[in-house]
Amino acid sequence: MKRHSTALVAVLSLLAASPVSADSGAQARFHDAMARRHYEAGRYEAALGEFFLEQRVAPNPRIVFNIARCHERLRRHAGAYMYYAEYLASTDSDETRRTRASEALTQLESQVARLRVRSEPAGASIYIERRELGVWGVSPSIIARDPGSAHVYIELAGHYPEERDVELTRGALTELALTLRRIVGTVEVSGPADGQVRVLTPAGETVAEGAAPLSAQLAPGDYRVEVSSETHQPWADLIRVEREASTTVSATPEALPPATGALTITANLAGAVVTLDGEAVGFTPTILPGVAVGSHHLELTREGRRPWSGDVAVRPDERAWVTVALAQPQRQTRSDLSYASGALGLALMLGAAITTGFSFAQRDEFDRLTAMGSPGEEAASTGRVLNSVADILWGAGGAFAAVGVVLFFATEGTIELASEASVARGAL
Secondary structure, three states: OOOOOHHHHHHHHHHHHOOOOOOHHHHHHHHHHHHHHHHHOOOHHHHHHHHHHHHHHOOOHHHHHHHHHHHHHOOOHHHHHHHHHHHHOOOOOOHHHHHHHHHHHHHHOOOOEEEEEEEEOOOOEEEEOOHHHOOOEEOOEEEEEOOEEEEEEEEOOOEOOEEEEEEEOOOOEEEEEEEOOEOOEEEEEEOOOOOEEEEEOOOOOEEEEEEOOEEEEEOOEEEEEEEEOOOEOOEEEEEEEOOOOEEEEEOOOOEOOOOEEEEEEEEOOOOOEEEEOOEEEEEOOEEEEEEEOEEEEEEEEOOOOOOEEEEEEEOOOEEEEEEEEOOOOEEEEOOHHHHHHHHHHHHHHHHHHHHHHHHHHHHHHHHHHHHOOOOOHHHHHHHHHHHHHHHHHHHHHHHHHHHHHHHHHHOOEEEEOOOEEEEEEEEO
């Protein structure tokens, strides 16, 4: 941190007016030797000027320490405090100098008025009294001054400057906190309903983003506005934001063609009428390409069959196969008992017929034996048993068959049927 006395300004002016031919190292050694000679002779003002020149040519924490000592000898307590503080903030590791500087700061605190300047945001340049006197530090920073009033002025790029008058008291630390207001302009970006907006600097840094419409406050300058959308082509434009002005951007990207898919519709009967969203589009089987993405109402009708209708989702670049089973309006139903009874009756009558046949065979055997004069009692007995069994079977079979017929007509009914559909999907 540099402080310029009147003598120093004069020396620097002479130096600037004179051509310099020596290298920086030689200049630094020359000024260092002159400064030490003046310091040993008690000419602290002259020594201070030489140390300033040396620091300008070859900056070094040791020189800052020497500048602080000169200020201290001249009883310029504020300057001494500032340079000792700057030295202690350096990386110089000399323990003797650091101890001396710390002790000096402690002693000087009661001799100076200290001002701690903070700003939001930090990093503002601090000026005291007049801007042309140079920067006293960067916020946050502690500045040592002589007691009395002081006019503090801070500035930071991209913000409005702030200034304040403060009263400084010897031996006290005065706090000053200032808030800097950004210098901005307003950008209003409109675009598609699903648009996403990005605002970028020329270096490609994103400074604002969000859904359209977007409103943002930005530092004055040039920007690139980009708008993306699932339904529109990418859009971009260059804009300039002016200080305290509003810039309106209307993004008008070209709309993308609507996304489509396809439908393939089949049924268990050919020729069924296919209706899509209330409009007849063909007969089964049919293929419908280029159907807009979204939900569509599909209906299939055919004379003598139950109609089917339902919603089908069409997805981008995908084919949906819709297979419909058109059912008859109704189906006749009867009790299963009627079929079981009738079947049992038929089985019994079939058994009766077989048994009757065996009975006739025994009768023929009886007649043959009798004609030959042989006894036929066994054949006659067997025939009688078979006749009895056949009669029983005929009676039972007839009864069950009759019950089956009665139940067949008594339990007659109908079932209402509904058409059904299934959907399969695949890529186009």
